[in-house]
Amino acid sequence: MIEVRDLHKSFGDLEVLRGIDFRVEAREVVCVIGPSGSGKSTLLRCINLLEQPTSGRVFVGDVEVTDDDVDIDAVRRRIGMVFQAFNLFPHLTVLRNLTIAQRRVLKRSRSEADRIARENLERVGLSEKENSYPAQLSGGQQQRVAIARALSMGPDLMLFDEPTSALDPELVGDVLAVMRTLADDGMTMLVVTHEMSFAREVADRVVFMDGGVIVEEGDPAQVIGKPRNERTRTFLRRVLDPASAPVPETVTERVEGT
Ligand SMILES: Nc1ncnc2c1ncn2[C@@H]1O[C@H](COP(=O)(O)OP(=O)(O)OP(=O)(O)O)[C@@H](O)[C@H]1O
Numbered sequence: 001m002i003e004v005r006d007l008h009k010s011f012g013d014l015e016v017l018r019g020i021d022f023r024v025e026a027r028e029v030v031c032v033i034g035p036s037g038s039g040k041s042t043l044l045r046c047i048n049l050l051e052q053p054t055s056g057r058v059f060v061g062d063v064e065v066t067d068d069d070v071d072i073d074a075v076r077r078r079i080g081m082v083f084q085a086f087n088l089f090p091h092l093t094v095l096r097n098l099t100i101a102q103r104r105v106l107k108r109s110r111s112e113a114d115r116i117a118r119e120n121l122e123r124v125g126l127s128e129k130e131n132s133y134p135a136q137l138s139g140g141q142q143q144r145v146a147i148a149r150a151l152s153m154g155p156d157l158m159l160f161d162e163p164t165s166a167l168d169p170e171l172v173g174d175v176l177a178v179m180r181t182l183a184d185d186g187m188t189m190l191v192v193t194h195e196m197s198f199a200r201e202v203a204d205r206v207v208f209m210d211g212g213v214i215v216e217e218g219d220p221a222q223v224i225g226k227p228r229n230e231r232t233r234t235f236l237r238r239v240l241d242p243a244s245a246p247v248p249e250t251v252t253e254r255v256e257g258t
C-alpha cells in the first residue's frame with residue numbers, strides 16, 4: 001500500500017530524512033516511534049506530498065507519488081490524515097464538518113454525505129453530537145470527529161501523526177479505542193505515536209527512527225520489549241520512564257549556581 005525507496009529530505013542545509021526505505025502492506029498497522037526531530041512527521045508529510053522529497057521515490061498503491069505527472073489530489077483522496085491538532089471548522093456543526101469535503105471534493109449529494117457522515121460518527125461513538133459545534137466537545141471527542149471526517153472520504157489508508165499527544169491523559173483511551181477498532185476492521189494505518197502500549201498491542205510492526213534514518217524495525221514485542229540497538233534502548237527508557245532521563249547540563253548549572 002505504501003512503498004518508500006531511499007527517501008531524502010532536506011530543509012536548506014538540514015538533512016532531515018537521510019535515506020528511508022520501508023513498506024506498509026495492505027491491512028497492516030505500522031507504528032513509527034522516535035525522538036523529537038527525528039523526521040517522523042516529515043516522513044508522513046512526504047507520503048502525501050505535503051512536503052516535496054529531495055530525492056527518492058514514494059508509491060501509494062500502484063501510483064508513484066513522486067512522478068512529475070502524478071494527480072496528487074487523486075492520491076490524497078485515498079489517504080486519510082489525522083494530526084495532533086484537530087483542524088475542525090469551528091463555525092460548522094460536527095455533521096457539516098464531516099460532509100463539507102464529501103460534497104465539494106467527492107461531489108456527493110447532501111443525503112448521501114449525511115448518511116456516510118452518520119455511519120462514521122456512530123463508528124467513533126459520537127452519534128449524539130452531530131449538531132454540536134467543535135468548541136462544545138472535549139479534545140478527545142474533537143479528535144474522534146477528525147477521525148470520522150477522514151473516514152467519511154472512504155480512504156484506502158490512514159496516516160496518524162501523534163493523534164493523542166495534545167490530549168489530557170484521561171481522554172487518550174477513547175481515541176486509541178477508536179483506532180483499535182479501525183485496525184480490527186482491516187484499515188491500513190501508519191501511526192506516529194508515543195503510546196507504547198498501543199504500539200505493542202495493535203501494531204503489526206514498529207519502526208524506530210532517529211536522526212533521519214530507520215534504526216530498527218520489527219515485531220512490536222521485539223522492538224519495544226527487547227530492542228537490539230542502543231539508541232532504541234535509550235529512547236524507550238526515556239519514554240517509558242521520563243523521570244529517569246539524565247538532567248540536562250543547563251539545569252545542573254543553575255541548581256549548582258544557586
Ligand atoms: N518546514 C520546515 N522547514 C525547516 N525545517 C523543518 C521543517 N519541518 C521540519 N523541519 C525540521 O526537520 C526536523 C524533523 O522534524 P519533524 O517534524 O519531522 O520531526 P518529528 O520526528 O516529527 O518530531 P516531533 O516528535 O517533535 O514531532 C526538525 O529539526 C525540524 O525542525
Ligand SMILES: [Mg+2]
Binds near residue numbers: 040041042161
Ligand atoms: Mg512530529
